[in-house]
Amino acid sequence: MSRAGLAALGRLRRHSAAPSSGPPHLDTGRSEVTLSKLQLLVTRKLDGLLQGDYLGLLPGPGTEPGESREYRPGDDVRRMDWPVTARTTVPHVRQTIVDRELETWLAVDLSASLDFGTANCLKSDLALAAVAAVSHLTVRGGNRIGAIVGTGADMHRIQARPGRTAAQGLLRAVARTDRRAGGRTDLAALIEALNRPPRRRGMAVVISDFLAPSGWERPLRRLAVRHDVLAVEVLDPRELELPDVGVLELVDPESGAVHEVQTTPAVRARYAQAAAEQRAAISAALRHAGVGHLRLRTDSDWLLDIVRFVAAQRHARTRGTTR
Template sequence: MSRGSLAALGRLRRHSTRERVASPQLDVGRSEVTLSRLQLLVTRKLDGLLQGDYLGLLPGPGTEPGESREYRPGDDVRRMDWPVTARTTVPHVRQTIVDRELETWLAVDLSASLDFGTADCLKRDLALAAVAAMSHLTVRGGNRIGAVVGTGSNTYRVPARPGRRGAQTLLRSVARTERPAAGGRTDLAALIDALNRPPRRRGMAVVISDFLAPTGWERPLRRLAVRHDVLAVEVLDPRELELPDVGVLELVDPETGLVHEVQTTPAVRARYAAAASEQRAAISAALRHAGVGHLRLRTDSDWLLDIVRFVAAQRHARTRGTTR
């Protein structure tokens, strides 16, 4: 069912491109129907998965600093307020404000490299599905969600809004984002860094990309993870991992338009597979070093099942297998 929905989304995108000039109203109507189906699918599969828990932040005393009070036996010494203690010569601890609302921001990379897919959908459609899933998992109880979308040369900001209606508005804004004809690669480092400006209270950040950008995005990601709970969603296609045995293969760089013809001999395919494996291992190592969660979604697998497994594993690890 999930594969069929994304396949329909891909067919809609190709169909809409041909008919955008002739029938724009039909394009908008078809888009609304497909987005509604995608939201319904996500709701049916993921509703009740967290059962009140957030995907990232754990319930606890809070993270925002509040007022100080005198130290009492049993208080956590890590919350000692040393400036107040020094002024009053009486031990004080800093209280914290309970986190009752979660603000989530998405950094969505829609570079030209995501307009590629050889399985059930394009990587761009898979990124949109990840947006729908993340918004469904985090928007509840007045939580707000916003996004920063990069399309190569342009960057768009979708303000954070609360509730289901805000999540639906965000999904439609991301789905309707047009990529410039010139293409190009989004500056992923600048896109991630945009989540740090302006400074916000502790929340959740989700970076959705294929992470094929040149190195340089690791440092902003580490800075983001200092204050926020960060999840990196990597989207990929099986043809990015290995070449098919089809003789002469014509390859087009979607970001530059350059065309390359490759003879897919066994030696070439072996070298390509080794280089692709090394590249993906480097991406995984960089994300692990940044201390962020890593979810990998493929265009040839059940992305909803992958998300369910990831969330269940995260919950099991943080609760040590117990039920709150």
């Protein structure tokens, strides 16, 4: 990660000092400077790299009907233009015109499992950085952005509002969300909350480590039927492999249970295999739901990962014809 990114997230973690009553939350004074620097970092890194007619993480196809063209492998079959196909006997799809305004909703999982990190930052810091990046990329042109934040026992809704000032306020509201209740967020209920009330077609972003029990796949598929959906998976390298340190004490942040593990070669091999299978299952579930999948790690440059993902998405959508 760049030094600027490390410094911003490092200060964010230090200034979000936890009170004795529960998990961390941001104070007002120095944390405002930290959040401002994080926003400035995102703006400097992303501006100029991702310019186009319609800037966004997932440039949506829009809802207004446009012209038809011949079907190409990879096109969404739900956009088949059956009357033209019947007349020409050649499969055609109906193109759509990009909406003038986009409404983006974030589902941000800030359960206790994200208060963990052994590399450059905590996973919760990385989730907040993802909120900053998404808001920056989608707030232009009068677009609205809102969020639902899950903190374990509670869910907090931040109404969608247009403009950069509202986006900055949303970032601060997410950062200051009271997380003292702790526990595990019901990820299925958090995603389902994005479907209520029903909204016109827009964009939905789910930010989580997706370590919740199975059950979130179905509401995610329902969400993807109407909206462009992006799943941002945050993880730490220690969730993929154990270090060779002898006896290791592990604490479940959601339940408080403590386990001592002897990190023998056999145990580390079994752990790595189980972790790889778990991540493969998460990737398969997201792929089956038909959503975009962005993986951010606490030991890598998250801004560069976002830039690469957006560039790949734009290239795939336009088959390399964009500027």
